[in-house]
Amino acid sequence: MLHAEGLKALIIFLVVAGIVVPLFHRARIGTVLGFLIAGVVLGPHGLGQLTAQHPWLHFITFDNPEQGAVLAEFGIITLLFLLGLELSLQRLWQLRRFVLGVGLAQVALSTLVIGGGLRLAGGGPAAGIVLGLCLALSSTAIVMQLLIEQHRTANQVGRVALSVLLLQDVMVVPILFVAEVMAGGKATDGVGIVSLIRPFAEALAAVIAIMLVGRFVVRPLLRSAVRTGSRDLIMAITLLILVVFASATGLAGLSVALGAFLAGLLLSESEIRHTIEVDLEPFKGLLLGIFFITVGTNIDVVGMAADAGWIVLGVVVLMGVKAAILYAVARSFGVARPDAAEVALLLAQAGEFAFVVIGVAGPLLSPRLAGGAVAVVGLSMLATPLLAAAARQLAARLAGAEHGAHAPGPHLTELDNHVVIGGFGRVGRLIARALEAENVPFVALDTNGERVARMRLERRPVFFGDAGRPELLQRLGAQRARAFVVTVNNPATAERMVAAARALRPDALLVARAVDAGHAARLVALGAANVIPETVEASLQLAARLLEGLDLPEEAVSQRVADMRAAELERLAKSAPDGGI
Numbered sequence: 001m002l003h004a005e006g007l008k009a010l011i012i013f014l015v016v017a018g019i020v021v022p023l024f025h026r027a028r029i030g031t032v033l034g035f036l037i038a039g040v041v042l043g044p045h046g047l048g049q050l051t052a053q054h055p056w057l058h059f060i061t062f063d064n065p066e067q068g069a070v071l072a073e074f075g076i077i078t079l080l081f082l083l084g085l086e087l088s089l090q091r092l093w094q095l096r097r098f099v100l101g102v103g104l105a106q107v108a109l110s111t112l113v114i115g116g117g118l119r120l121a122g123g124g125p126a127a128g129i130v131l132g133l134c135l136a137l138s139s140t141a142i143v144m145q146l147l148i149e150q151h152r153t154a155n156q157v158g159r160v161a162l163s164v165l166l167l168q169d170v171m172v173v174p175i176l177f178v179a180e181v182m183a184g185g186k187a188t189d190g191v192g193i194v195s196l197i198r199p200f201a202e203a204l205a206a207v208i209a210i211m212l213v214g215r216f217v218v219r220p221l222l223r224s225a226v227r228t229g230s231r232d233l234i235m236a237i238t239l240l241i242l243v244v245f246a247s248a249t250g251l252a253g254l255s256v257a258l259g260a261f262l263a264g265l266l267l268s269e270s271e272i273r274h275t276i277e278v279d280l281e282p283f284k285g286l287l288l289g290i291f292f293i294t295v296g297t298n299i300d301v302v303g304m305a306a307d308a309g310w311i312v313l314g315v316v317v318l319m320g321v322k323a324a325i326l327y328a329v330a331r332s333f334g335v336a337r338p339d340a341a342e343v344a345l346l347l348a349q350a351g352e353f354a355f356v357v358i359g360v361a362g363p364l365l366s367p368r369l370a371g372g373a374v375a376v377v378g379l380s381m382l383a384t385p386l387l388a389a390a391a392r393q394l395a396a397r398l399a400g401a402e403h404g405a406h407a408p409g410p411h412l413t414e415l416d417n418h419v420v421i422g423g424f425g426r427v428g429r430l431i432a433r434a435l436e437a438e439n440v441p442f443v444a445l446d447t448n449g450e451r452v453a454r455m456r457l458e459r460r461p462v463f464f465g466d467a468g469r470p471e472l473l474q475r476l477g478a479q480r481a482r483a484f485v486v487t488v489n490n491p492a493t494a495e496r497m498v499a500a501a502r503a504l505r506p507d508a509l510l511v512a513r514a515v516d517a518g519h520a521a522r523l524v525a526l527g528a529a530n531v532i533p534e535t536v537e538a539s540l541q542l543a544a545r546l547l548e549g550l551d552l553p554e555e556a557v558s559q560r561v562a563d564m565r566a567a568e569l570e571r572l573a574k575s576a577p578d579g580g581i
Contacts, residue, residue: 009062012042017289035289036355036378039296046301062297075287076356077260081242082280083169084264085273095163097333102160103167105329106347110136110322117317126182126364131373133175134357135318137168138347142384146346156339156450157395160330161346172353176257179361210248210259214241214266222270231275238276241267295355295374304371314376315383319348338395338449345391349380396447415477418442422467422497423488424451427513431485432460443476468496470504478504486512486528491519495526502527536568 016038024034039062040046048061115132119125143161152158218241225237242263249259267273304311323344330340354377358370365373419435421428421444428444435442444460445467446452455462465472467488478484484501486494494512501510512528514520520531540561547557 035292039293043297098163139351338398342395350377483509
């Protein structure tokens with residue numbers, strides 16, 4: 001039964017989750033680090049040390065972090081269940097070259113180098129193995145969130161990064177098992193590798209047995225739940241499967257987290273997979289938040305101050321070693337230099353699973369080494385957003401050097417009465433096809449080196465470069481251009497191109513694509529004559545299809561959509577800072 005102290009800890013956690021962590025998220029620090037820092041500040045080694053002098057601090061600090069241990073462990077179980085749910089054999093097969101190539105080689109080499117380095121630095125063999133394994137992993141949560149925000153999950157960098165993270169996610173369970181076996185005394189520093197064969201063989205047999213039983217029992221249960229159409233019953237069956245699998249692996253002497261992962265993998269091909277993901281996702285975040293806060297409360301910042309120099313050095317060495325290995329491995333599997341460099345820096349940090357592994361492997365690590373490892377992991381994750389921005393700049397420079405042969409040359413200044421297209425993605429290519437059909441000459445700029453190289457092989461007038469740079473537009477004969485079309489995805493680049501084009505050729509037609517109404521208003525203010533926000537155009541097309549479906553005459557539908565488009569463009573012109581075009 002909950003008592004006042006338990007409720008106090010729950011209230012503090014909810015305040016942290018609802019107020020403090022969103023502030024960290026807005027600052028692009030991330031929720032994981034937000035919970036971790038909150039645990040450090042509000043834990044017994046933070047403000048908790050001052051409760052004797054200031055008794056009121058007792059009401060806002062975590063006096064007994066162990067109270068949330070059960071919920072924290074269930075958060076790990078939920079996370080691994082959802083991880084198994086996201087993975088499938090089909091998804092792994094599609095990315096098999098990068099998953100089994102780049103991903104596997106990166107984890108193996110990073111583990112050997114990091115573990116070997118720790119061993120040479122005086123750490124025990126068991127500590128070197130466990131820390132080498134867990135520090136080889138990167139942060140799936142941070143990296144994927146950055147790629148999603150930049151809309152880059154589908155390009156080459158996104159695919160390679162996702163492949164490596166998939167392999168790392170698959171390695172989580174074996175790594176947890178190794179850490180648990182070694183920390184549990186089944187393998188010690190004095191025991192050879194041979195002694196681990198039997199536990200692994202027993203584990204494999206248990207896993208096969210559980211999966212076979214589950215396959216013949218789980219499917220009928222799921223079908224019966226789906227037939228009812230009740231979300232409550234579906235969730236009840238899902239939780240039952242999760243708990244039974246976790247208990248089964250626990251009784252077999254394995255980690256309960258392994259059972260949760262197997263349960264998720266078994267349900268990954270089911271028809272209710274997405275429903276389960278949506279329903280469990282908020283609980284996963286909150287329960288994991290308790291775990292990360294618990295980790296933070298065990299970090300003694302003052303006690304680690306004496307090792308601050310070593311910790312910073314550890315962060316630099318860790319990220320440098322992982323980046324070098326990732327770059328070399330990616331290049332060996334045919335990834336282009338710019339993409340390999342960006343992926344290497346993007347995945348150079350340690351991941352959130354390192355906190356889990358360090359917690360499980362506590363008996364193998366001295367308090368000083370464990371605290372230092374946690375600090376290195378946290379600082380490397382904290383540096384990721386800045387490192388990601390630097391990675392993009394480095395990739396752009398490398399792409400510029402690598403695709404210099406595709407840059408616009410002086411001969412293009414002879415072009416006259418043509419159209420300049422900024423960005424040659426999906427929208428840019430559609431516009432180019434329309435111009436080609438009407439025999440209208442055009443040239444285009446794009447910063448995707450692979451796309452430019454492919455278009456050049458097709459003998460299309462597409463060149464590598466930033467469409468927002470005035471000197472490149474001059475190379476494309478911008479002073480004699482008939483029109484400019486801005487289709488680039490980056491809002492800042494689009495605004496720079498509009499400003500440069502208007503300055504170089506004030507009387508040319510300037511048409512631009514905007515990501516939203518606010519972006520459209522800024523483009524209008526800079527001088528774009530026609531701006532089409534993607535959201536607005538999609539809404540107009542939906543309205544047109546609806547009116548057609550309601551059997552309105554085609555002329556009436558066309559007129560209605562045209563009036564709505566004109567009204568929206570007029571509204572955008574009025575919202576511009578100068579009052580219009």
